[in-house]
Amino acid sequence: MELTHIAKTVMEKRYLRMKEDGTRETPDEMLRRVARVIAAVEEKYGASKKEIRAVEERFYQLMDRQDFMPNSPTFTGAGTALGQLSACFVLPVGDSLPEIYETMKQAALIHQTGGGTGFAFSRLRPAGDVVRSSQGVASGPVSFLRVYNASTEAIKQGGTRRGANMGILRVDHPDILQFIESKADITQITNFNISVAITDAFMEALEKGTEYELINPRNGEVTGKLSAKLVWDKLVENAWKTGEPGIVFIDRINRRNPNNHVEVIEATNPCGEQPLPPYGSCNLGSINLANFVKNPYTDRAEVDWERLGEVARTATRFLDNVIDANKYPLPQIAEKALRDRRIGLGIMGWAEMLVQMGLPYDSEEAVALGNRVMTFIKQKALEESMALAEVRGPYPEWEGSQWHKAGLKVRNATLTTVAPTGTISLFAARPDLPCSGGIEPKFALVFTRNQAGALMLDVDGQFASIARREGWYSDELMQQVADRGTARGVSGVPEKWQRIFATSHDITPEWHVRMQAAFQGGDGLPVDQQPVDAAVSKTINFPHHATVEDVGKSYALAWQLGLKGITVYRDGSRASQVLTTGDKT
Numbered sequence: 397m398e399l400t401h402i403a404k405t406v407m408e409k410r411y412l413r414m415k416e417d418g419t420r421e422t423p424d425e426m427l428r429r430v431a432r433v434i435a436a437v438e439e440k441y442g443a444s445k446k447e448i449r450a451v452e453e454r455f456y457q458l459m460d461r462q463d464f465m466p467n468s469p470t471f472t473g474a475g476t477a478l479g480q481l482s483a484c485f486v487l488p489v490g491d492s493l494p495e496i497y498e499t500m501k502q503a504a505l506i507h508q509t510g511g512g513t514g515f516a517f518s519r520l521r522p523a524g525d526v527v528r529s530s531q532g533v534a535s536g537p538v539s540f541l542r543v544y545n546a547s548t549e550a551i552k553q554g555g556t557r558r559g560a561n562m563g564i565l566r567v568d569h570p571d572i573l574q575f576i577e578s579k580a581d582i583t584q585i586t587n588f589n590i591s592v593a594i595t596d597a598f599m600e601a602l603e604k605g606t607e608y609e610l611i612n613p614r615n616g617e618v619t620g621k622l623s624a625k626l627v628w629d630k631l632v633e634n635a636w637k638t639g640e641p642g643i644v645f646i647d648r649i650n651r652r653n654p655n656n657h658v659e660v661i662e663a664t665n666p667c668g669e670q671p672l673p674p675y676g677s678c679n680l681g682s683i684n685l686a687n688f689v690k691n692p693y694t695d696r697a698e699v700d701w702e703r704l705g706e707v708a709r710t711a712t713r714f715l716d717n718v719i720d721a722n723k724y725p726l727p728q729i730a731e732k733a734l735r736d737r738r739i740g741l742g743i744m745g746w747a748e749m750l751v752q753m754g755l756p757y758d759s760e761e762a763v764a765l766g767n768r769v770m771t772f773i774k775q776k777a778l779e780e781s782m783a784l785a786e787v788r789g790p791y792p793e794w795e796g797s798q799w800h801k802a803g804l805k806v807r808n809a810t811l812t813t814v815a816p817t818g819t820i821s822l823f824a825a826r827p828d829l830p831c832s833g834g835i836e837p838k839f840a841l842v843f844t845r846n847q848a849g850a851l852m853l854d855v856d857g858q859f860a861s862i863a864r865r866e867g868w869y870s871d872e873l874m875q876q877v878a879d880r881g882t883a884r885g886v887s888g889v890p891e892k893w894q895r896i897f898a899t900s901h902d903i904t905p906e907w908h909v910r911m912q913a914a915f916q917g918g919d920g921l922p923v924d925q926q927p928v929d930a931a932v933s934k935t936i937n938f939p940h941h942a943t944v945e946d947v948g949k950s951y952a953l954a955w956q957l958g959l960k961g962i963t964v965y966r967d968g969s970r971a972s973q974v975l976t977t978g979d980k981t
């Protein structure tokens with residue numbers, strides 16, 4: 397492993413464990429620990445000691461070569477007393493005080509183990525509705541959202557990391573307008589992302605320009621009607637202002653869920669990439685695509701399909717093993733995980749693959765390649781899952797699933813997901829070959845960092861090494877790129893590289909959405925051909941001067957292109973932005 401400085405720091409702070417002798421494990425020892433715990437599962441399926449050692453070595457190599465990384469909880473949890481290895485959970489919220497507070501307690505336990513939780517508040521009766529037991533009035537979903545938020549605030553994970561949550565409300569809930577406004581004040585509900593669950597009926601009303609019905613979930617009564625356009629406009633306007641709420645197309649999610657014969661999905665995990673049923677969980681892992689280009693930076697650059705296929709298969713086996721190695725935070729979650737055996741194999745380093753292939757992110761070729769790469773990974777994951785099913789059996793809920801109907805006996809209800817890879821992409825990055833999160837483009841090429849009062853230039857490793865190799869590197873030029881926030885239009889950078897090194901601000905929202913769609917795959921694909929079974933985490937970036945209409949267009953395009961959800965961010969729209977670039981903010 398060749399770690400960057402920042403990766404070492406993050407690992408030391410949160411990931412490397414204390415050993416019995418009181419010293420901290422090294423990064424290499426961490427990988428060994430994870431490989432050992434995940435490979436040990438093979439014993440259950442009849443592997444010999446020798447075979448287990450061989451699998452352990454393959455798992456170790458996956459990570460040591462920075463080809464693949466499991467989600468953070470697998471690093472922090474493997475071989476520990478808590479032993480919780482998954483990043484994603486969804487908990488049901490029932491319409492009674494005991495249920496509401498029970499779920500809040502469960503969420504706290506999950507946060508303690510490094511997992512994120514999603515909830516739909518859609519089953520809660522609206523504010524002002526009757527409460528028989530106390531003869532009072534109900535306070536409604538938004539007030540309990542605030543209570544959950546306060547609970548998360550109070551418990552910090554591992555001393556440093558706060559819990560992450562997703563709160564969802566159906567668009568036909570009577571409190572929807574209040575929900576849409578609930579984060580207009582950006583200092584509120586900060587431990588939640590919120591999204592509106594958009595139904596097909598709503599989209600139909602929107603297209604026809606009509607009203608749609610609001611329904612009280614307590615008794616199914618229609619309480620009123622709203623203009624779909626009015627609600628849509630409010631949604632878009634709030635997203636323009638603050639980035640929230642996002643939207644998820646809940647009926648589409650359920651239609652395309654391979655396991656939809658036994659479950660109804662109401663919510664997703666915090667970053668939106670994993671729609672899950674109540675008590676559903678999923679462990680994720682991501683392949684670093686930056687490592688899979690042959691003859692990089694030349695006219696003969698090509699994807700190393702053979703090695704990518706091998707890694708995708710080994711990674712799939714790894715993730716299936718995680719399900720058995722896992723110690724689940726609740727019995728209901730354990731039971732469901734062992735019944736559906738969801739895994740989420742994804743990718744990261746897409747931006748770096750594109751640069752090596754010589755393709756700008758905002759190009760037809762890049763979009764086509766994205767679809768091809770993800771479809772290929774899905775195919776390999778499917779092959780491995782079918783091979784595992786031969787030996788270990790199909791997942792218990794398989795019968796009647798879309799897989800079953802397609803004649804495919806699989807080990808896992810879902811196989812692929814594109815996660816943000818916020819931390820693990822740091823672990824996959826090398827000083828000269830960075831790894832951008834998920835399918836995101838590079839955020840910037842040159843940052844200016846204030847280090848102890850001195851301004852330091854922090855240059856993207858790929859950009860710097862090409863510039864040095866070709867002899868056009870200079871501090872002045874890098875400063876120009878930093879000031880502009882992009883290489884495009886900086887004359888000292890060869891035109892070819894100006895185009896290829898597209899940053900998120902160079903790329904129009906439409907290209908962002910199209911790339912997300914390329915990885916997600918559209919409606920109507922057979923289950924073995926949808927590249928991503930779960931969903932894709934992606935931020936659609938807008939410049940500060942973008943209009944409300946621009947955001948509306950992206951939302952509409954998301955629906956047209958078959959996305960399961962969309963999250964937008966307009967530069968500078970939140971006061972404390974973590975990363976900023978040059979004069980574009």
Ligand code: ADP
Pocket residue numbers: 466467468469483484485507510511512513553557558559560665666667668669815816817818819820821
């Ligand atoms: P990582 O890179 O750490 O493995 P990702 O950035 O890919 O994680 O996020 C994947 C999922 O992990 C998120 O969608 C969420 O479910 C969970 N997650 C991420 N950050 C947190 C956090 N601070 N607290 C709880 N869960 C989190």
